[in-house]
Amino acid sequence: MGILRLVPILCGDARDLLPPLVEALDNLFGLQIELQPHSFDPEIAFDSSRGQYNSRVLLTELLRETDPEDTRILGVAGVDLFIPVLTYVFGEAQLDGRAAVVSIHRLDSQLYGLPPNRPLLLQRLRKEVIHELGHTYNLLHCHQHRCVMMSSTYVEGIDLKSDRFCDRCLAQLRRAKVPGRDVAGA
Ligand SMILES: [Zn+2]
Numbered sequence: 001m002g003i004l005r006l007v008p009i010l011c012g013d014a015r016d017l018l019p020p021l022v023e024a025l026d027n028l029f030g031l032q033i034e035l036q037p038h039s040f041d042p043e044i045a046f047d048s049s050r051g052q053y054n055s056r057v058l059l060t061e062l063l064r065e066t067d068p069e070d071t072r073i074l075g076v077a078g079v080d081l082f083i084p085v086l087t088y089v090f091g092e093a094q095l096d097g098r099a100a101v102v103s104i105h106r107l108d109s110q111l112y113g114l115p116p117n118r119p120l121l122l123q124r125l126r127k128e129v130i131h132e133l134g135h136t137y138n139l140l141h142c143h144q145h146r147c148v149m150m151s152s153t154y155v156e157g158i159d160l161k162s163d164r165f166c167d168r169c170l171a172q173l174r175r176a177k178v179p180g181r182d183v184a185g186a
């Protein structure tokens with residue numbers, strides 16, 4: 001069974017979301033999730049002019065942390081992420097690679113002046129993790145509205161899509177022989 005190493009990155013108070021996230025992701029893509037106890041220091045990826053962290057740099061640095069037996073490495077960050085051409089990103093992944101990173105920062109209702117909603121936050125985080133890991137299995141963005149591989153620019157878009165793959169994305173995963181009971185269609 002392959003291992004997905006889940007690496008906390010400056011999660012702060014959101015750290016207590018990680019054990020339920022591990023539970024919610026168990027056996028996704030047939031991977032066993034291992035929560036790394038120590039946090040990853042993202043300082044090298046910090047851009048002081050933007051006050052955000054460069055997700056591409058984080059991916060490169062996360063790969064250095066990988067043990068040879070890790071099938072995938074996933075950073076879960078409490079801080080805001082960006083790539084140079086965009087104001088922010090919810091996450092980024094290596095297409096057909098091993099590393100992915102997601103940010104909790106813009107998934108939290110409180111950022112939008114709404115009351116805290118932990119179940120919603122966990123649901124959004126789970127969708128984004130599945131989406132980014134989908135990229136590591138070579139899936140591109142999908143135009144099926146409910147498919148988890150639909151690209152989301154705003155947090156509302158994450159709420160509109162499901163946590164499942166559409167038939168076409170699912171067929172691609174099956175052709176690539178990606179295992180796991182949670183690889184299921186919408
Ligand atoms: Zn994407």
Ligand SMILES: [Zn+2]
Pocket residue numbers: 142143144147148149150165166167168169170
């Ligand atoms: Zn799809």
